[in-house]
Amino acid sequence: MEEATRGFVIGILICQIALSIVLAAIFLIRPSLTSAAGWKIVAFIGLCVLPALCIVGGMNTHVQRSEQTRFCISCHVMIPYGQSLYVDSPTPIPAQHFQNHRVPADMACYSCHADYTIYGPLNDKLQGLKRIYMQYVSTPPNPAAIRITGGFKNAQCLHCHLGARNFEENPVHSAMIDSLKSNQTSCLTSGCHDTAHDVANLDHAKFWKAVQ
């Protein structure tokens, strides 16, 4: 979703919330209005239907927002990971995907770090809450020491690459496709695409500057 569309959706939601607040304020000041039949319906809409819709709209907006790259790197420990997307080198996989728009630039993190299963998005949100807990209550980890629990799953690469001509026609990929699908051979740690976010060496890296 584009930035302007997102802003429009949030604007509509805020208007809906404002209307709900006005209706709720009426019943806060004059609860006796509900004695009339017409106002009973207004009360039901203002104190039940609209607030419920505001929760649904708010949840939807927050879930979509949490998929944005700038949301992910708004956490302090994620800043080096955001910088690593701009490394001027053909080796790091995330930088290549981000800079060449192989993934949507505004959803770069989520494209590769989403669990593409039925409850995947929910699991991602729970993981995110765990990280917020670590940031504010427990001890935040050193960015270079952060590791994905259970390792990076091939499914996150195959979600896009499986079925793509240049992937399947590559003899190395086609020879081990079953092993890749079953996650027995890792795309990242088996020696083929072994440079991801090299945040420990960012100080020595050269960075690409986008024109726009």
Added chain:
Amino acid sequence: MRLSETGMRRLLQVSSALIIVGLLLEIVSLVWFHPLSFVLFAFIAATLIGLGILVYLTSLVFIVTPAAGNRN
């Protein structure tokens, strides 16, 4: 348990107040671009709004209607 008209009005006011506070916090969470804004929305704003809706629905269930009074 049956509620009097005054009790019903009190519940409506409590419900309205909870919903207003929850909705105001939801606006804050929407304009604040920060990882904690999700926590603010999901754990505080949505809870308050949900409680407000629940209080309102409770007031509907336990209200004394004139028809019920006549029947007795």
